[in-house]
Amino acid sequence: MPQPTLDVRNLQTHFFTRDGVAKAVEDVSFSLGSGEVLGLVGESGSGKTVTGFSILGLVDPPGEVVGGEILFKGRNLLKLSEEEMRNVRGNHLAMVFQDPMMTLNPVLRIDTQMIEAIQAHQKVGTDVARERARDALGKVGIASPDERLRAYPHQFSGGMRQRVAIAIALLNQPELIIADEPTTALDVTIQGQILHEVQRLCRETGTALIWITHDLAVVAGLAERICVMYAGRIVETGSVDEVLDRPLHPYSKGLIESVPSHNQRGRRLNQIPGMTPSLLSLPEGCAFRTRCPIADVECRRLPSLHEAETERRIFCHHPQRETA
Amino acid sequence: MSSLLETRELSKRFVKHLDFAAKLARKLGANVQEEVVQAVDQVNLDIRQGEVVGLVGESGCGKSTFGRMVTGILPPSAGTIHYNGKDISNAASPEGHAAALKIQMIFQDPFASLNPRMRVRDIIGEAPRIHGLLEGQSQDEYVANMLEKVGLDASYSGRYPHQFSGGQRQRLGVARALAVQPEFLVCDEAVAALDVSIQAQVLNLFMDLREQLNLTYLFISHDLSVVEHISNRVLIMYLGRVVESAPTEDMFHSPNHPYTQALLNEVPRLDLRKRQYTPVAGEIPSPLNPPTGCHFHPRCPHATSKCHTEIPQLKGIAPDRQSACFLNETP
Ligand SMILES: Nc1ncnc2c1ncn2[C@@H]1O[C@H](COP(=O)(O)OP(=O)(O)OP(=O)(O)O)[C@@H](O)[C@H]1O
Ligand SMILES: Nc1ncnc2c1ncn2[C@@H]1O[C@H](COP(=O)(O)OP(=O)(O)OP(=O)(O)O)[C@@H](O)[C@H]1O
Ligand SMILES: [Mg+2]
Ligand SMILES: [Mg+2]
Numbered sequence A: 001m002p003q004p005t006l007d008v009r010n011l012q013t014h015f016f017t018r019d020g021v022a023k024a025v026e027d028v029s030f031s032l033g034s035g036e037v038l039g040l041v042g043e044s045g046s047g048k049t050v051t052g053f054s055i056l057g058l059v060d061p062p063g064e065v066v067g068g069e070i071l072f073k074g075r076n077l078l079k080l081s082e083e084e085m086r087n088v089r090g091n092h093l094a095m096v097f098q099d100p101m102m103t104l105n106p107v108l109r110i111d112t113q114m115i116e117a118i119q120a121h122q123k124v125g126t127d128v129a130r131e132r133a134r135d136a137l138g139k140v141g142i143a144s145p146d147e148r149l150r151a152y153p154h155q156f157s158g159g160m161r162q163r164v165a166i167a168i169a170l171l172n173q174p175e176l177i178i179a180d181e182p183t184t185a186l187d188v189t190i191q192g193q194i195l196h197e198v199q200r201l202c203r204e205t206g207t208a209l210i211w212i213t214h215d216l217a218v219v220a221g222l223a224e225r226i227c228v229m230y231a232g233r234i235v236e237t238g239s240v241d242e243v244l245d246r247p248l249h250p251y252s253k254g255l256i257e258s259v260p261s262h263n264q265r266g267r268r269l270n271q272i273p274g275m276t277p278s279l280l281s282l283p284e285g286c287a288f289r290t291r292c293p294i295a296d297v298e299c300r301r302l303p304s305l306h307e308a309e310t311e312r313r314i315f316c317h318h319p320q321r322e323t324a
Numbered sequence B: 001m002s003s004l005l006e007t008r009e010l011s012k013r014f015v016k017h018l019d020f021a022a023k024l025a026r027k028l029g030a031n032v033q034e035e036v037v038q039a040v041d042q043v044n045l046d047i048r049q050g051e052v053v054g055l056v057g058e059s060g061c062g063k064s065t066f067g068r069m070v071t072g073i074l075p076p077s078a079g080t081i082h083y084n085g086k087d088i089s090n091a092a093s094p095e096g097h098a099a100a101l102k103i104q105m106i107f108q109d110p111f112a113s114l115n116p117r118m119r120v121r122d123i124i125g126e127a128p129r130i131h132g133l134l135e136g137q138s139q140d141e142y143v144a145n146m147l148e149k150v151g152l153d154a155s156y157s158g159r160y161p162h163q164f165s166g167g168q169r170q171r172l173g174v175a176r177a178l179a180v181q182p183e184f185l186v187c188d189e190a191v192a193a194l195d196v197s198i199q200a201q202v203l204n205l206f207m208d209l210r211e212q213l214n215l216t217y218l219f220i221s222h223d224l225s226v227v228e229h230i231s232n233r234v235l236i237m238y239l240g241r242v243v244e245s246a247p248t249e250d251m252f253h254s255p256n257h258p259y260t261q262a263l264l265n266e267v268p269r270l271d272l273r274k275r276q277y278t279p280v281a282g283e284i285p286s287p288l289n290p291p292t293g294c295h296f297h298p299r300c301p302h303a304t305s306k307c308h309t310e311i312p313q314l315k316g317i318a319p320d321r322q323s324a325c326f327l328n329e330t331p
Helices: A048-056 A082-091 A110-119 A126-139 A145-149 A158-171 A188-205 A216-222 A240-245 A250-257 B020-027 B063-070 B094-102 B120-130 B139-149 B154-158 B166-179 B196-213 B224-230 B248-253 B258-266 B305-309
Strands: A006-017 A020-032 A037-042 A063-072 A093-096 A176-180 A208-212 A225-230 A233-239 A305-309 A312-315 B005-016 B035-047 B052-057 B078-083 B103-106 B184-188 B216-220 B233-238 B241-247 B315-318 B321-323
Touching: A006 A048, A020 A048, A020 A063, A020 A233, A037 A048, A037 A216, A048 A063, A048 A093, A048 A176, A048 A208, A082 A093, A093 A158, A110 A126, A110 A145, A110 A158, A126 A145, A126 A158, A158 A176, A158 A188, A176 A188, A188 A208, A188 A216, A188 B258, A208 A216, A216 A240, A225 A240, A225 A250, A233 A240, A233 A250, A233 A305, A250 B196, B005 B063, B035 B063, B035 B078, B035 B241, B052 B063, B052 B224, B063 B103, B063 B184, B063 B216, B078 B094, B094 B103, B103 B166, B120 B139, B120 B154, B120 B166, B139 B154, B139 B166, B166 B196, B196 B216, B196 B224, B216 B224, B224 B248, B233 B248, B233 B258, B241 B248, B241 B258
Parallel strands: A037 A208, A037 A225, A093 A176, A176 A208, B052 B216, B052 B233, B103 B184, B184 B216
Antiparallel strands: A006 A020, A006 A063, A225 A233, A233 A312, A305 A312, B005 B035, B005 B078, B233 B241, B241 B321, B315 B321
């Protein structure tokens, strides 16, 4: 097997808050080959963004990566100096943040920001850089790119900002892109345009992609594999077809049943009973057990992420049991 | 039945004024112009009490701007807004003031809309306390109640916004809006940042509140499956104009406007795997320089020469249904 682009092993990222330790990411492992698309879905607050931040070395105190390895083409990113990491971040990795304003500086014009991003990593003149910035905006469906380049972020709609942030991530053709809820504010025709560009980049340049989203239908159309997170852990992983059509973990089942298209119009939607527990007071054993329809005494013991079927791993004591 | 909210030819233009250098350049003969965006262009909308109206449209077509005008956050450039028969177009007028609490907005951008230096307790509890809505409860009890309503742990009330995940922050925005007991909610992508199970929880909450409190909603979303689920009626906007309006079932069953058809064609579906996504056909127009005639004509497969020059009006095409397309005219 060729070396994967990214191999995350037993990642642990904790927040040391005044009220206790929040284990935002706990024992997370997955890997991703060149050109591959992984969908990362899961409960709000389950650690998807923090996982992405950990890979990019962007976790700030009180947060800290306290365990595991992040191998990027064989190199453990956790061992790199700040300087080396900055270099990797600019040239090889890119993240599209959930909040586009994390990419965009509110007081700088879009052109300044894009040209800077290009010139930081490639020795090209300003004219060439501007030309590339223009093209990049066109690819994400922003019309009048010349005028738009001269604008400030606040003059853009939410979805336009999101697209600019995507355009910036695509600029340097990175080997790995982590896209965090990148198309939540876009209409489906523009979303299709962006997914088209992203697919092309993965196909043509072998960029590996982690697509963090709650939109299961987008994952269905885009990704090969899917990881489902709950309370800091991956609770299920497998091929998109397997997981979406035949979820084994009770949380994944509940999630998929809440999709509006699986429900009758105007009726109450299926929802998972109970609420997300605070990370500071997770139930002992399986964190989902207090909301789980099939939990029993065994679930007070921590399950392990085990191979339930080929290429399918489940973090549950009773993966085969019917929930109905 | 009369409407609760009524907008007439409501419009918003953003003008970017020239700075000194640009003015000078123009004096010297350079071709620089003020940039004008007609973000919302003469929108007429009637919403009845208890109705849920979905507002869908392309990114940048003016949905948030429309919502912000209705909520009184942004002054209209032209046109009127009536609420319960009173003109509230001027937010500073007594009528505008009175409506300010009753019409609440849940913002698209939970990061930007929550004061980073305030604790949850105050973000949610301050306004109700000031306006005397606590009804004998302590502020903490009231806040705990609100947090629970949106599925957040009451123990979070001492935290600051940055200590929450994206979806959790979005729910804080919902709780804050509900805390002042509004009658009318403008939900701007209110569930876009939520995972589907919590989305289900919040949508169920919206539907419950509608029954219990007879709340009325303008529901802005790009997620067509959500809009289909919760709305009674759907409006489709394109570059500042409403291009189609119909009862939800009709809209999804037989979309009339070519833009609506393009949208429904692209809806992602759980059962469509490994799709080959396609770029937008035709040219994506710019709000800075919108196409003449029908704004959609550069992307429309059916466009004729008339569509290039004349603006199609929103016209009745069936009971309760309107569309702005020349294709509906019998030749
Ligand atoms: N600075 C912080 N201090 C304390 N806890 C934090 C901090 N930042 C994040 N967390 C916690 O870490 C957990 C994981 O957050 P993360 O942002 O990764 O969630 P997510 O899966 O991306 O959720 P969403 O879908 O809502 O964006 C959350 O429970 C959050 O409350
Ligand atoms: N403060 C502003 N100054 C100048 N132009 C603005 C301002 N706010 C919005 N616009 C412009 O008005 C148009 C409509 O923006 P609006 O935010 O209403 O769009 P939207 O339909 O909500 O889009 P999205 O779905 O992406 O959130 C856009 O072209 C935008 O660039
Ligand atoms: Mg997140
Ligand atoms: Mg908007």
